[in-house]
């Protein structure tokens with residue numbers, strides 16, 4: 639599923655790639671903008687998507703550069719319509735390093751919010767009257783402040799493998815084995831993801847929205863499977879490590895020269 643991607647450019651050795659389905663998102667944003675406000679609407683929507691995904695890249699670079707400090711490299715950042723994914727060569731085993739690496743992403747969003755707020759001004763009751771499509775630079779800035787705030791906070795929700803979930807796993811790993819910590823964080827994430835999917839689909843009945851929230855439901859389904867995949871990967875590497883440790887110990891024992899082999903003279 640993640641194979642069909644377009645290579646964009648490299649940032650300090652990290653390949654930035656765009657998943658093919660991202661083009662569908664751009665096409666949808668153009669169409670939605672055009673049908674509401676014609677040319678300016680299409681332009682505003684495309685500018686918003688591009689600016690928003692630039693912030694996602696910066697968020698992922700936050701993780702990547704923090705990881706490099708702890709000897710974990712990033713080979714690729716892949717942009718999907720639902721967000722970004724950084725591919726790491728390893729996961730830091732020191733809980734503090736994993737916490738700092740996980741927090742570096744949302745920290746970038748909060749820095750962007752802080753920088754934008756030095757120039758962007760909000761009229762009173764903006765949230766109630768915010769237009770869906772930004773038609774001015776000021777409106778684009780306001781949308782970006784809101785989007786970065788939501789992105790930073792949403793990623794801190796302790797649902798593994800989102801950033802908050804990684805912080806939770808690292809905290810658990812300081813008390814339990816790495817595998818048990820991952821299992822506990824992933825299990826909690828799956829329960830919360832299923833609840834969130836149910837709430838998103840039952841949004842009209844719960845009077846949260848006039849229609850079912852399909853996009854958040856898909857996002858939580860993705861988080862559910864991403865958590866399960868990462869847990870399986872951790873389990874496989876831990877089992878392999880245990881197998882080799884066991885094998886190596888056995889070899890050491892059996893390869894010892896037999897003590898009583900020398901005939902006493």
Ligand SMILES: [Zn+2]
Nearest residue numbers: 743744793801
């Ligand atoms: Zn992140």
